[in-house]
Amino acid sequence: MRGLGTRTILYQQNVAASLGMYNNDLISVDILNETGPITAGELSKLTGLATGSVTALIDRLEKIGYVRRQNDPSDRRRVIIVPEYESKEEISNTYLPLHAAMINLVSSYTPEELALITEFLGKAGSVLEDQIEQLSSTTRGKTSS
Amino acid sequence: MRGLGTRTILYQQNVAASLGMYNNDLISVDILNETGPITAGELSKLTGLATGSVTALIDRLEKIGYVRRQNDPSDRRRVIIVPEYESKEEISNTYLPLHAAMINLVSSYTPEELALITEFLGKAGSVLEDQIEQLSSTTRGKTSS
Numbered sequence: 001m002r003g004l005g006t007r008t009i010l011y012q013q014n015v016a017a018s019l020g021m022y023n024n025d026l027i028s029v030d031i032l033n034e035t036g037p038i039t040a041g042e043l044s045k046l047t048g049l050a051t052g053s054v055t056a057l058i059d060r061l062e063k064i065g066y067v068r069r070q071n072d073p074s075d076r077r078r079v080i081i082v083p084e085y086e087s088k089e090e091i092s093n094t095y096l097p098l099h100a101a102m103i104n105l106v107s108s109y110t111p112e113e114l115a116l117i118t119e120f121l122g123k124a125g126s127v128l129e130d131q132i133e134q135l136s137s138t139t140r141g142k143t144s145s
Numbered sequence: 146m147r148g149l150g151t152r153t154i155l156y157q158q159n160v161a162a163s164l165g166m167y168n169n170d171l172i173s174v175d176i177l178n179e180t181g182p183i184t185a186g187e188l189s190k191l192t193g194l195a196t197g198s199v200t201a202l203i204d205r206l207e208k209i210g211y212v213r214r215q216n217d218p219s220d221r222r223r224v225i226i227v228p229e230y231e232s233k234e235e236i237s238n239t240y241l242p243l244h245a246a247m248i249n250l251v252s253s254y255t256p257e258e259l260a261l262i263t264e265f266l267g268k269a270g271s272v273l274e275d276q277i278e279q280l281s282s283t284t285r286g287k288t289s290s
Contacts, residue, residue, distance in 0.1 A: 001247065004266050006175045007273040008150045009157055014193055014280040023168070030151045048159055097279065101272045102146065105265075113261055120254070120262050121149050127246045128152040134242065135159040 001124070015094055024049060025057055029066050029091075032083035037072075039080055048136050066091075146269070160239055169194060170202055174211050174236075177228035182217075184225055193281050211236075 016026040024047065031046050032038065038046075044054040058081055061067040065084055072078035106114060161171040169192065176191050177183065183191075189199040203226055206212040210229055217223035251259060 001266060002175070003179055004270045004273070005153045005157065006172065006179065007270050007277065008153045009172055010176075010191070010193065011273045011277050011280070012150065012154055014277050017193060018280050018283055027151065027154055030147070034148055034151065046155070048155065048162060094280075098272070098276050101276065102269070105268055105272055109265070116258055117262055117265050120250075121146060123250055124247070125149045125152050127243070127250055128149070128156045131243050131246065132152065132156050132159050135156070135163050135239075138163055 011098070018094060019090060022057075022060075024053075025061055025066075028054075028057055029061060029083060032067060032081060037070075037080040037082045039072075039078060043081060048132075156243070163239060164235060167202075167205075169198075170206055170211075173199075173202055174206060174228060177212060177226060182215075182225040182227045184217075184223060188226060193277075 012026065013023055016023045019026065028043060028047055031043065035042075035046070040051070040054050040058060043049075043058075044051050047054065049057065058067060058069065062069060066088060067081050067083055069079050070082055072080045109117065157171065158168055161168045164171065173188060173192055176188065180187075180191070185199050185203060186196070188194075188203075189196050192199065194202065203212060203214065207214060211233060212226050212228055214224050215227055217225045254262065
């Protein structure tokens, strides 16, 4: 689990480098892709980045067309960040070899085995989510800003 | 898998922040912990960081006692980086709640199920390792340095 974690991080860093992006920028588009449109404040909370850093990050992503800001249709005073990520060919091309290799790996398992593995991965994800929340509240408690 | 990946990265960033460390410094001690003693050049290759950055990183880690440089006993002209990581209480304390939660998760599966999951995670790790190697050679090809 720990070895896989380290490799996941290194893989993501290599993807970011090959796209000429900052790590946090790529992580943010991944998060947005999963959550759908959210506010800058919500993105700041999810990434653990300061609000000012998130503003600059969204500026950069908007400039290269990976996200756009728009008024929330359900509350026009709120601005939400909309991912435009999946449509970007350079990103899907970069992930393509990983997808192909993962599909190849997955095809060697039965549907029952895959159901078990998927359930485990989902639960491990929830465990990590809880841990992130606990850690980030501890870290916020320690710093004054 | 992708959701778990994003959470893994965010968890690691939060651990680094709570320890007051740079992300790459924490990733490097995790790598060293897995590989055992390696040279600065090997660490540079594994992390994808430039040699100069790795030198500064090892300086920082040596200063806080997370690694030490020593002559390779099998080739005294080589300097290797030895992890001193596991003995650090602040690190093991930080990972403790995650370990406890993971042991709790794992205890709900049978040994046969866990064998299957462990095998899958190992294979997924190898897939990522191949992808990292391919990506980093592509990136190196693109940049002149």
